Amino acid sequence: MKKTKFLFCLFDGLRRDFVKSNIMPNLNEFRNEWVDYPNSSSTFPSETRVQVSSFVTGAYCGGSVSDASKEGNFGHGIMANSFYDPILGFDGPLDTSDMAKMEEAKRIYGSLQKTPSLGELLAKENKNYSVITTGKIGNARLLNLNADDLQQRLFSIWGADISSELADYDGIIEKFGKVPKQSFPNNKVSQYATQILLEHFLLDRSVDVQVIWYNEPDLSFHYEGIGSKASLSSLECLDQCFGKIMKWWNAEGRSDGWNVIVCSDHAQISKQKQVSVIDELKCAGFKAGVSIIDDIDVAVKASYSGQITVRDRDPKLVKKIIEFLHAQDWCGLTFTRDGSHGTFSMAEINALSERSPDINYMLRTTEKVNQYGYAGSCYADNPDIPNGGGIHGGLSRIEINNFMTLGGDQMNRQKIFDIPTGIVDILPTIFHGLGIKIPKTAMGRPLKEAFLNGEFEPTWSETNLMASSGHYSQEMCIANVEGIKAPYLRGGRRVS
Numbered sequence: 001m002k003k004t005k006f007l008f009c010l011f012d013g014l015r016r017d018f019v020k021s022n023i024m025p026n027l028n029e030f031r032n033e034w035v036d037y038p039n040s041s042s043t044f045p046s047e048t049r050v051q052v053s054s055f056v057t058g059a060y061c062g063g064s065v066s067d068a069s070k071e072g073n074f075g076h077g078i079m080a081n082s083f084y085d086p087i088l089g090f091d092g093p094l095d096t097s098d099m100a101k102m103e104e105a106k107r108i109y110g111s112l113q114k115t116p117s118l119g120e121l122l123a124k125e126n127k128n129y130s131v132i133t134t135g136k137i138g139n140a141r142l143l144n145l146n147a148d149d150l151q152q153r154l155f156s157i158w159g160a161d162i163s164s165e166l167a168d169y170d171g172i173i174e175k176f177g178k179v180p181k182q183s184f185p186n187n188k189v190s191q192y193a194t195q196i197l198l199e200h201f202l203l204d205r206s207v208d209v210q211v212i213w214y215n216e217p218d219l220s221f222h223y224e225g226i227g228s229k230a231s232l233s234s235l236e237c238l239d240q241c242f243g244k245i246m247k248w249w250n251a252e253g254r255s256d257g258w259n260v261i262v263c264s265d266h267a268q269i270s271k272q273k274q275v276s277v278i279d280e281l282k283c284a285g286f287k288a289g290v291s292i293i294d295d296i297d298v299a300v301k302a303s304y305s306g307q308i309t310v311r312d313r314d315p316k317l318v319k320k321i322i323e324f325l326h327a328q329d330w331c332g333l334t335f336t337r338d339g340s341h342g343t344f345s346m347a348e349i350n351a352l353s354e355r356s357p358d359i360n361y362m363l364r365t366t367e368k369v370n371q372y373g374y375a376g377s378c379y380a381d382n383p384d385i386p387n388g389g390g391i392h393g394g395l396s397r398i399e400i401n402n403f404m405t406l407g408g409d410q411m412n413r414q415k416i417f418d419i420p421t422g423i424v425d426i427l428p429t430i431f432h433g434l435g436i437k438i439p440k441t442a443m444g445r446p447l448k449e450a451f452l453n454g455e456f457e458p459t460w461s462e463t464n465l466m467a468s469s470g471h472y473s474q475e476m477c478i479a480n481v482e483g484i485k486a487p488y489l490r491g492g493r494r495v496s
């Protein structure tokens with residue numbers, strides 16, 4: 001019998017509205033031909049390295065409402081690309097791309113991702129996991145933290161130190177030349193990754209799950225704008241790369257047992273204006289900074305989707321800050337550990353963990369279109385992103401709607417399923433396809449309905465949560481799917 005395999009192809013930051021015949025014809029054809037999930041969502045926060053961790057563990061960053069009493073047991077624990085946890089004793093947030101801090105955090109936490117990951121789980125089943133990524137260092141590391149111990153391949157464009165030994169970075173450079181320098185659009189790097197996938201990694205017949213993670217169109221969206229000339233060039237290049245992958249798949253991949261899952265990790269919306277939350281808090285008399293030290297008792301991980309941790313988790317100080325935030329026009333959604341004072345509980349978005357901050361806040365979003373006509377705008381606290389540039393990390397409907405399609409001889413054809421799904425469902429779906437046990441730590445579900453002779457879709461319903469305090473009110477839509485404890489996130493906004 002032919003061995004079942006999965007190729008997971010991820011286009012970072014790709015919005016669904018760009019997948020159409022005049023922009024991405026190859027990907028659009030794949031989506032139309034196979035199984036499409038238009039209501040797929042990222043996990044919270046919708047930052048890349050959280051999605052990476054949700055992909056490799058099948059879990060959200062924290063626990064959900066029904067599991068709140070056992071909060072420590074749920075979620076992968078990567079609370080953001082960078083997050084501040086006073087337990088670590090760092091002078092600022094833990095940047096998951098900082099190798100030295102990650103080592104130190106591992107020593108303190110025991111394990112960086114709290115739940116077993118794809119590499120470990122597949123190794124236990126004597127299956128082979130292999131990764132190519134053009135993403136940042138933290139992205140590469142989190143795709144397989146134990147690649148060397150597990151004797152698996154992990155190729156990162158950032159060099160032999162970030163790649164695993166077995167990936168033989170130097171051998172690849174010798175064979176294919178140096179990795180091109182990054183630029184916007186990052187087309188040369190996307191083409192390079194595609195070439196090594198097709199001409200090197202896929203030649204290894206022992207691989208069961210192969211990942212290729214492209215860092216575009218994310219980069220071009222961020223720095224040049226969603227719909228800009230650079231971003232359209234990036235999308236054209238990615239589609240040509242995908243066309244080459246399809247050529248291989250149709251010629252030999254499919255008959256060799258390969259199924260293909262094509263996703264994005266999140267979408268993006270456009271930054272309208274910079275707001276410095278630390279400065280705003282300081283002006284209001286709070287002793288705010290980047291870590292709790294000396295006379296600083298409010299640690300802020302500033303971003304469009306930011307986090308606040310206060311000294312001794314003092315509930316009175318949390319309340320004061322929430323009251324301040326809710327009085328600001330630039331403030332969007334707010335979450336606390338207990339859902340008090342007009343905030344939602346972090347548990348309601350599967351983000352409650354002992355590593356959680358005291359407050360998760362997002363800056364305000366609107367549906368306003370950007371200069372290229374693409375909907376979704378927000379205030380942001382990200383000085384490196386220009387006004388008009390793309391951003392993500394929050395919970396607006398547009399930014400959390402990731403692209404999600406599956407194809408292959410095990411899959412249905414020409415189906416569109418409206419049932420909510422998300423990044424957390426990829427691992428259970430791959431395990432279902434490979435016929436191996438889905439770990440209890442996975443919080444998603446296998447998309448059985450996508451498979452030939454699969455089951456009917458489970459029933460599902462949406463719930464609109466509301467919270468308010470004084471003039472401030474917010475709403476958050478979640479979806480419950482039969483048999484799944486953790487709800488899917490459908491999007492939220494500040495109402496007034």
Ligand SMILES: [Zn+2]
Binds near residue numbers: 012013047048265266
């Ligand atoms: Zn991303």
